[in-house]
Amino acid sequence: MFNPPDLSQPGAYFDLRKRVTHSLQSAKVDERVFEAVQQLFEQTLNSEHIVLARNEKDRLLRQIVRSILTDMLAKMGHDR
16 A cells, blocks of 8 residues: 655654664665675685785775765766
């Protein structure tokens, strides 16, 4: 059943955002996305026989995650 929230009420948008965020956090979406990226990252390094120091590996993974998240946000559009 379609039940749109009344976002004209003070705080309604914030409350909706808070509930949806809590739901996603409870489902551990961020952890699952990170684990998927990390596993593919490790597989790629292993398949290409690339050995990096821990700090280099961490820095590269952070840069890749940042790039992926930036791309995801861009796909949503600039006005969101």
